[in-house]
Amino acid sequence: MSDERDDTAIVWFRRDLRVRDQPIFDAAAARARRSLAVFVLDPRLLEPAGKARRTFLYRSLPDLDAALGGRLLVVKGDPAEAIPKLAGAVGARSVHVAADVGPYGRQRDEAVEKALGDRDVELVRTGSPYAVAPGRITKSDGEPYKVYTPFSRAWAQHGWREPADTDAATVDWMDPGEKDGGPRAVKIPDDDAPDAELPTAGEQAALDQWAAFVDEHLTDYDDLRNRPDRPATSRMSVYLKYGVVHPRTLLADLGGSGKGPTSYRNEICFRDFYASVLWFFPRSARENFDPKFDRITLDSGKSADEKFRAWADGRTGFPAIDAAMRQLRGEAWMHNRMRMAVASFLVKDLHLPWWRGARHFMELLVDGDLPSNQHGWQWAAGTGTDAAPYFRVFNPVTQGERFDPQGDYVRRWVPELAGIEGKKVHQPWKLAEPPADYPAPIVDHKAERQEALNRFKAL
Incomplete structure (x- = not known):
């Protein structure tokens, strides 16, 4: 034959x-x-x-x-x-x-x-790099979903294929030296390493990381995933970003309907949702999804630039915010709960545009993925699909006290505060002798929260 x-x-x-x-x-x-x-x-x-x-x-x-x-x-x-x-x-x-x-x-x-x-x-x-390729899930009339919850129901009903049984032996690979002409081969570039500790690259590293998470943390994932002081998240985002592992491989291993697996499936669904939004609305990578926010007053000029630099350098005087921004520089990664907190702080406390923070994240994150990053920022800013209501302003102190209750996360990343015990580390300005080498808060959160609400009402 x-x-x-x-x-x-x-x-x-x-x-x-x-x-x-x-x-x-x-x-x-x-x-x-x-x-x-x-x-x-x-x-x-x-x-x-x-x-x-x-x-x-x-x-x-x-x-x-x-x-x-x-x-x-x-x-x-x-x-x-x-x-x-x-x-x-x-x-x-x-x-x-x-x-x-x-x-x-x-x-x-x-x-x-x-x-x-x-x-x-x-x-x-x-x-595609997603469990369900963007564009596949729409409403019955063909219109795209703009809200996560109904999308998630349709996503679960749609389902996803089982992992393909492939390895390198599936294909007879041609020796590149056999090609006759065409672009010349180049050497893989040397590291352009930042001053950050990056995760181990490679497919086996990804699978090992995933297996360890499933064994040690999946059961408690729903309870602990918001705790930056605990190693309770999977750290799979960078491997998903580059397709070193596919999300359907993770979905196949979740099994069951417990709170941990269900919560993790929801996170994979969120990733697909944001990719779907970008597929249907590519302008949302750079512009407010909700155009009414084009008219909101934002700060600019020298003072705004100075506040942005304090935020970027982790010198705002709010320990949880500063710990997160320093983690970003130290690991080229940030815990998801803290991504929301620092985004809220930049937009609602400092009155700066979300896309400025999103661009900073994309410059530093090892897992920087355009749909998730841009729409995560729009969620926090209140400008996107299924966004957090604009009047929801994260309190930078209570975020720390709630999700880093003993202050371990702050003490790890803000060494100036390492000698302050317990949750007192979240408000060092209240100490009888505040640390001399740590800044006072650059804004009054209560006043700036009200200012954010006033600007929103002005729309």
Whole structure:
């Protein structure tokens, strides 16, 4: 029986740096007898990414290359030029990818698809980095969901596929040295490491981290996930960002209907929800989802810049806020509860635009993911879909006292306060002798909360 498959296909890795659970492998193997594995270092993505994300990527690529038997071709340049040239060099009739849903990714893929079409080569999209690909879940009339709760019900009813049974052996990988022409191979760049302790890169590291979380913390996840002083979260966000593990792999391991697994499933659903919102409303990456907030008064000028710098440096005089901002610099990561608290503080206490804080996060976070970051900020600012009501203003003191009750989180990240015992660390200005090397609060929270409410009412 003859094999009517093409001789060669291209597997183009992007946000799917793994070999397990890779449905694009099956799609490529069904189309061609062998495949060329490619990663394109795209300057338009790398330059704004920030040191933490670039370094994690650079550390992930050698792991992927090893899993592929040393057959990952790394090139650099505009994918709309590089991928078609590679297809021509190896005689590929199809290029296989997981769909990208971000504004830039969609534009890039449309440009690649057009250039490939000019060569009679097909761009084949199989799956996405999400449990349910954005655009798949809509209301009965085809309109997108703008509120999380009804989306989550539809998401649960929609379901998701089981993890694909793949590994590197699923595909016969072409030796990159066999290609005749096309973009030249480049060396994976050296680390561009920030002054932060980054998580271990690679697929096995991701799976080990996940297994440890399931064994040690999943049962208590619902009770402890808001505690920044406890190691109770999964730390899987960076691995999901780069597709080192797929969310359906996590969903398959959750099992049961206990509070812990249910709460974790909700977080995966939130990730899909924000990706869906960005899919249908790409402008929301940069603009208020609710345009009425375009008219709210925001601060600017020298004083505003000084307050922003105090916030960014963790020198606001509010210990929980400062601990979180210093954790961001120290680990290129921040606990989710504290992301909400510092966002509320920037927007509601300092009256600065959410997108300024969102941009700062994207510069420093190793797990910086556009849909989750931008819409998490819009939630805190009250400007987005399913947003926190604008009149909900997080109190920076009570957030610390409630979720870091003994002050351990603050003492870890704010050494100036290490000698203050218990919850007194959250209000050092009340001590008979406040620490001389720690600033007083830069604002009066009660007064600024009222000012935020006044500005909202003025709309």
